[in-house]
Amino acid sequence: MDVKNFVTDVVVIGGGGAACRAAIEASERGMNCIMVDKGRPGRSGATPCALWSIQAPFGPRGRDERDSPEQFFEDMVRAGRFIGDQNITEIVAFTACDRILDMERYGVKFKKYDDGRFYQTPMPGQTYPRSTFMYENGQHMSTVLAEEVSRHDSIEVFKDFFAFSLLLNDGRVVGIMGLDMLSGDVLTINAKATVLATGGYTSLWGFSDNPPTLTGDGVAMAYRAGAELVDLEFNQYYGTDVIWPPSVRGTVVLYELMIEEFANGEITDRNGTSIIDKPLPIRDEAIKIIFNVIREGRGTEHGGVFFDTTKSPKGEAAVRDVFDTMTPKHYHFLIDAAGIDLAKVPLEVAPASHYQCGGVYINERGESNLPGFYACGECAGNFQGANRLAGSALCDTQTMGAQVGGCAADDAKKLDLLPPDKKNVKDQMDIIQSFLSDKKSTQRPIFLKEEILKAMDKYVAPFRDGKGLKQGLGIISSLRDEIKKISIPDIGRYNLELREAVESLLALDAAEVTIGSALFREESRGHHNRTDFPETDNSNWRCHTIVVKKGDHQAAYSKRDVIYTRLKPEDK
Amino acid sequence: MNGVIKAKIYRFNPDKDKEPYYKNYEIPVDREVTVHELLSIIHRDYDGTLAYRTFKCYKGMCSTCIVKLNGQSVRSCATPLKIDSEITLEPVKGGRVIRDLVVDFDKM
Structure with a gap:
C-alpha cells in the first residue's frame, strides 16, 4: 500500500468546536493549517x-452585574473539587467573554x-446566571x-479522514497518519505543530449521550506516542x-x-415521588441521587427515573414553549424519531456517559x-478537575481552542x-496491514468493540470498586488476543470494518x-466514586x-x- | 410485535463494482426502527460491507445521515419505519457517491 504525504505548518485533528477555533487562530496568525475531521x-x-x-461572565454586559471572571474562576475551581489546574482555568475564565x-x-x-x-440562564453551581444562550x-x-x-484560505479541510496515529521524529511529534475514507488511501500529514482536538471518548461506554463514534482514538494515539494523560477516572x-x-436512547434532556423559571417539572422515581430537591444540585451530586434511587429498586421498568x-x-x-425555544432540535428529534412529546408524557431517563474531565496533560499553552504536540477541548485534561459545570465544555472549546491554536502557530x-x-x-502502517492480512479466524471488530463497551458499562460506572476494576482490566487484556x-x-474506500478494527485497537488502550x-485513585471525589474507598481523602489524593x-501495554501511574x-x- | 422489513438498497463500491446495483434484504424486527437503526442492523448482522454514514450526530441535528427513502430525502436517524414495510434506500443528490449510501456532499 502506498502512502501519500501532505505538508503543512499546523495540523489540527478534529472538526468540532475546539478544532475549528484552533484552526481559525492558527490561520489568523499566518500559518498554513490542515484540519482533519472523521466526518463532516x-x-x-x-x-x-x-x-x-x-458560560461567560459578562457581568454588566449580561444578566447580573455582580458576575465577574474572578467569580467564574472560583465556581469552576470549587465544582472541580480543587483538582483543576488554575493556570488553565484562569485562561478559560478571563478570556471567555472575548471568545x-x-x-x-x-x-x-x-x-x-x-x-x-x-441573556444568561442560571445553571447549578453558577453563583450568578452565567450561561449565554445560543439559539x-x-x-x-x-x-x-x-x-x-x-x-x-490558509486552512485546508480533509473531510471523512480518520486519524489513527501521531508521527514521530526522535520524540518530537511531526504530524499524523490517517485513513482517507473517501479514497481508502492511507495519508501522512507532516507538520511543524500538531494539535489534538478530537473531543472526549464518552462512547467507550455503551450508554452514552454522545455519538457512538467517540471511542478514544485521540487520547489513545497520544498515549501510544508517549504523551502523559491525566485524571481519566473522572x-x-x-x-x-x-x-x-x-x-x-441517549438523547440528553x-x-x-426543571427550575421554576423554565419547565418547573420534577425528576421522580417510578411512583412519581420527586427525588431531586430545588435548588438543583450540581452534576456529580445529581447523578449520585439518581443512581441510588435506581440501585434501591425504585427505578422505572427500563432501569431509569422519570423526567x-x-x-x-x-x-x-408553556412547558412545550420552553422545550421548543430552549432545546428545539432535541425536542423535535424525540417527536420525529419516536413520537414522544416531552411536554405530554413522562420520559424514562438514566445517567449516561457524558464528558471526560481528564485527557492529555497540558500546560496553559496547551503543550x-x-x-510539537498540543491538545485542547475535551481531549485535553487537567483544568475541569473532578467535575464540570454546565456550560464549561463549550466555553473551553473556544477559550482553549484559540489559546492553543495560537500558541501552536507561534511555535510553528x-x-x-x-x-x-x-x-x-x-x-504505524503495520497497524493497517495487520488487519488486512489473510487469517483463518474471523473475529469481527464490531463485536470486539461491543465487548469493550460492555466491560466499561459494567465495571467503570460512576460507582466502582477495586475488584470490579481488576475484572475489567482482565477483560481488556483478553480482548488484546482477540484483536490479533x-x-x-472488505476492500476499497469507506471501509467501515477496517475503521472499526483500528478504532477497537485504540479503544483497548x-x-x-x-x-x-480509576483503580489507582483510592478515594472518592467528583465523578469518581470508589465504593471500597467512599471518603474524599484530601491529604493523599488532592x-x-x-x-x-x-x-508494550505497560502503563505507569x-x-x-x-x-x-x-x-x-x-483546609491547609 | 414481530415482523419483517424488506429493504432494497443501492450498492456501489467503485473499487470493485463496474456498475451500481440493488441488493434486497429481509430484516426481522420486533418494533419500529429508524432507517439508521435498520442500516446498523444490516451492517452488524447481515452484511459488513454495506457503507453508510456513521461519523454523525445520531440525534437528528447534523443532516449528514440523509438518504433517499422511497425517493424522498430523509434524515435516517429521525425517520421511523413501520414493521412489515417495504422500502427502497438510495444515496441522495448533492455530491458524488463515494460508496453505497455515502455521498461526498458539496455543501457539507
Whole structure:
C-alpha cells in the first residue's frame, strides 16, 4: 500500500468546536493549517449534540452585574473539587467573554435583552446566571464555526479522514497518519505543530449521550506516542438521558430545565415521588441521587427515573414553549424519531456517559510533554478537575481552542519541518496491514468493540470498586488476543470494518488506562466514586493521576500536584 | 410485535463494482426502527460491507445521515419505519457517491 504525504505548518485533528477555533487562530496568525475531521466539519463529534449553554461572565454586559471572571474562576475551581489546574482555568475564565464575541462575529446567534445585554440562564453551581444562550444550540454553533473555517484560505479541510496515529521524529511529534475514507488511501500529514482536538471518548461506554463514534482514538494515539494523560477516572455521567425507547436512547434532556423559571417539572422515581430537591444540585451530586434511587429498586421498568413535566403548574403549552425555544432540535428529534412529546408524557431517563474531565496533560499553552504536540477541548485534561459545570465544555472549546491554536502557530513559526522517522512510518502502517492480512479466524471488530463497551458499562460506572476494576482490566487484556484475529475481507474506500478494527485497537488502550486510573485513585471525589474507598481523602489524593506508557501495554501511574494560582483549598 | 422489513438498497463500491446495483434484504424486527437503526442492523448482522454514514450526530441535528427513502430525502436517524414495510434506500443528490449510501456532499 502506498502512502501519500501532505505538508503543512499546523495540523489540527478534529472538526468540532475546539478544532475549528484552533484552526481559525492558527490561520489568523499566518500559518498554513490542515484540519482533519472523521466526518463532516461541524457535523460530527460532540459539539452538534450540545445545548444552548456556554458560560461567560459578562457581568454588566449580561444578566447580573455582580458576575465577574474572578467569580467564574472560583465556581469552576470549587465544582472541580480543587483538582483543576488554575493556570488553565484562569485562561478559560478571563478570556471567555472575548471568545463569545468572536463567535458572535462568526455568525452565532445569541439571545439578547432589548438593550443589547446578553441573556444568561442560571445553571447549578453558577453563583450568578452565567450561561449565554445560543439559539439552535450546539448544532448551530458547530456549523457556524465550520463555515468560518471555510472562509480561511490558509486552512485546508480533509473531510471523512480518520486519524489513527501521531508521527514521530526522535520524540518530537511531526504530524499524523490517517485513513482517507473517501479514497481508502492511507495519508501522512507532516507538520511543524500538531494539535489534538478530537473531543472526549464518552462512547467507550455503551450508554452514552454522545455519538457512538467517540471511542478514544485521540487520547489513545497520544498515549501510544508517549504523551502523559491525566485524571481519566473522572468521566462525567449526566443524570437524565433517555433510556427508552431504543430509537432515541441517549438523547440528553436537561434536568437543569426543571427550575421554576423554565419547565418547573420534577425528576421522580417510578411512583412519581420527586427525588431531586430545588435548588438543583450540581452534576456529580445529581447523578449520585439518581443512581441510588435506581440501585434501591425504585427505578422505572427500563432501569431509569422519570423526567416529568406533565404536572408542572405552568401547564402543557408553556412547558412545550420552553422545550421548543430552549432545546428545539432535541425536542423535535424525540417527536420525529419516536413520537414522544416531552411536554405530554413522562420520559424514562438514566445517567449516561457524558464528558471526560481528564485527557492529555497540558500546560496553559496547551503543550503536552511531547515537543510539537498540543491538545485542547475535551481531549485535553487537567483544568475541569473532578467535575464540570454546565456550560464549561463549550466555553473551553473556544477559550482553549484559540489559546492553543495560537500558541501552536507561534511555535510553528520558529520551527523547521522535520520528517517522520522511516521506522515510525512503517510501524504505524503495520497497524493497517495487520488487519488486512489473510487469517483463518474471523473475529469481527464490531463485536470486539461491543465487548469493550460492555466491560466499561459494567465495571467503570460512576460507582466502582477495586475488584470490579481488576475484572475489567482482565477483560481488556483478553480482548488484546482477540484483536490479533481480526481479518478484514472488505476492500476499497469507506471501509467501515477496517475503521472499526483500528478504532477497537485504540479503544483497548483508552479503556485500559481509564480503568487503570480509576483503580489507582483510592478515594472518592467528583465523578469518581470508589465504593471500597467512599471518603474524599484530601491529604493523599488532592492531586492529579498521571498515566504514561512504558513499553508494550505497560502503563505507569503516578500522582502530580495540582497547580493553584489564585485559590488554594481552605483546609491547609 | 414481530415482523419483517424488506429493504432494497443501492450498492456501489467503485473499487470493485463496474456498475451500481440493488441488493434486497429481509430484516426481522420486533418494533419500529429508524432507517439508521435498520442500516446498523444490516451492517452488524447481515452484511459488513454495506457503507453508510456513521461519523454523525445520531440525534437528528447534523443532516449528514440523509438518504433517499422511497425517493424522498430523509434524515435516517429521525425517520421511523413501520414493521412489515417495504422500502427502497438510495444515496441522495448533492455530491458524488463515494460508496453505497455515502455521498461526498458539496455543501457539507
